[in-house]
Amino acid sequence: MTNIKDKLLDRSNVDEYIKISGLYKTFQTKDCSLQVLKGIDLTVRKGEIFGIIGFSGAGKSTLIRCINRLEEPDSGSIKIGGVDILKLSKKELLEKRKKIGMIFQTFNLFEAKNVYRNIAYPLEISGVSKSEIKNRVLKTAELVGLSDKLKAYPGGLSGGQKQRVGIARALITKPDVLLCDEATSALDPKTTLQILDLLKDINKSTGITILMITHELDAIRYSCERMAVLEDAQIIEVGRVRDIFNNPLSRTGSLFARVYTEFQQIPELENGAGI
Amino acid sequence: MSLLDSSFWEIIKASFAPDIWFRLAPAILETLYMTALSSFIMLVFGLFLGILLTITNPVGLLPMKIIYAVSDWLINCLRSLPQVIMIILMIPVARLIFGKSYGTNACIIAISATCIPMYARMVEGSLLEISKGKIEAAKSVGSTNFQIIFRILLPETLPSLIRGFTVAVITIISMTALAGLFGAGGIGDIAVRFGYQRFQHDVMFASVYVLTAFVQLIQWLGNFISKQILKKRNLI
Ligand SMILES: Nc1ncnc2c1ncn2[C@@H]1O[C@H](COP(=O)(O)OP(=O)(O)OP(=O)(O)O)[C@@H](O)[C@H]1O
Ligand SMILES: [Mg+2]
Secondary structure: OHHHHHHHHOHHHHHOOEEEEEEEEEEEOOOOEEEEEEEEEEEEOOOOEEEEEEOOOOOHHHHHHHHOOOOOOOEEEEEEOOEEHHHOOHHHHHHHHOOEEEEEOOOOOOOOOOHHHHHHHHHHOOOOOHHHHHHHHHHHHHHHOOHHHOOOOHHHOOHHHHHHHHHHHHHOOOOOEEEEEOOOOOOOHHHHHHHHHHHHHHHHHHOOEEEEEEOOHHHHHHHOOEEEEEEOOEEEEEEEHHHHHHOOOOHHHHHHHHHHHHHHHOOHHHHOOOO | OOOOOOOHHHHHHHOOOHHHHHHHHHHHHHHHHHHHHHHHHHHHHHHHHHHHHHHHOOOOOOOOHHHHHHHHHHHHHHHOOOHHHHHHHOHHHHHHHHOOOOOHHHHHHHHHHHHHHHHHHHHHHHHHHOOHHHHHHHHHOOOOHHHHHHHHHHHHOHHHHHHHHHHHHHHHHHHHHHHHHHOOOHHHHHHHHHHHHOOOHHHHHHHHHHHHHHHHHHHHHHHHHHHHHHHHOOOO
């Protein structure tokens, strides 16, 4: 109880749980340098599911990968709960990463390990005891609905099941933040819905903050309350999903909204006449 | 018995005579010994060098320009030497270590010097095959580089590492036969002494059977193991 009270007292820490400011990132290639992030400012509230949308190449993956420093930004700051991720030493970063889960479009499971060992891996490298690992793996597997697949290898799983393993692996260390890089983009609509439901359930039951990047507006409309639009390396709109959707100010925002509503309104789509 | 005065078929029949196999038995043991020890040395140092090349690579886990450039250069140098030249070059080294420049142990040095760089390249090739995503997933849960190498990189690429090792061991077997020319003993030595110098082709035939059987067996074993692993992982 006191815990929740403390958190409520410090409103700023709740409203600005993740605070990204002035983030720049340039990729150096042989003949040119490509500025992928140009001064990103973004705040995410504790416990919310926040969506970032943008067209291919806008810099979404780069932005989210800066948060756990899979990518090193050139300058700026990324604070999570007041701690600047970019100032952490190597050792501190490894510890911090255990508190920032990540799931991927291509799942990135370890094919040499069965489902149990995939989920257990983050604990195995942290020196947690075998019995404790077993305890938590069984619990997490049940949470994501994989209890009957623990002995299977990723090679024999469907896309939806693979992503469940990915989610379990990301959650086993009880992180505060979950980064989703196109987590549902490789899945069919029904499986997408199941995975989004799972993420929403987890968000509700654990209060984990989820940052979701995608180019599927549906996914954001379904699960997020607030979102940002990324275009040409900059955040050009932030706000409630409903507002951006109904009254987009930016080109990308309106394009997404238009594509979405137009697709809904074309009756031919239903019987394939549009082909 | 020689091809000069006997028919092919007679020599084949003669090559199964017990006295030939009695003569061959110690040579088989020598070849096995040379192959096993060289393979072990190659595995240890080849793996080490291959891992070093992979992680110090400019796009690797721990880019280190100088170490990468030096080991890359050194491996290329060693690999540019033909096996015969390597055997001759290693004679003084063997004398330094074992006090004599011929014999089974002396040749293991030359074989290792040839095969370690070769296997290192194979290991490098296998390790670079791993998808970037798996490494990132491992990083994202806070793995150290050490953990990534030994818990992800090596297990994930194991089938490919085994296939490379199989090819490398077969190269070692053929090199032990060559080393026979330089006093290493073994099956190669028998084939040269009896088949080439004394025209006892039945003996040479027998040694060919043994070498062929070795190579077939090892290739089969390598394929079998890597296939079993892939099957277990549901990848084939
Ligand atoms: N390692 C890299 N080296 C050079 N350029 C890169 C690198 N990673 C990304 N880029 C470039 O940065 C830009 C943004 O890439 P990013 O992956 O962040 O886009 P994205 O918004 O995630 O796109 P998508 O929706 O297709 O995943 C692209 O133009 C890409 O080519
Ligand atoms: Mg992307």
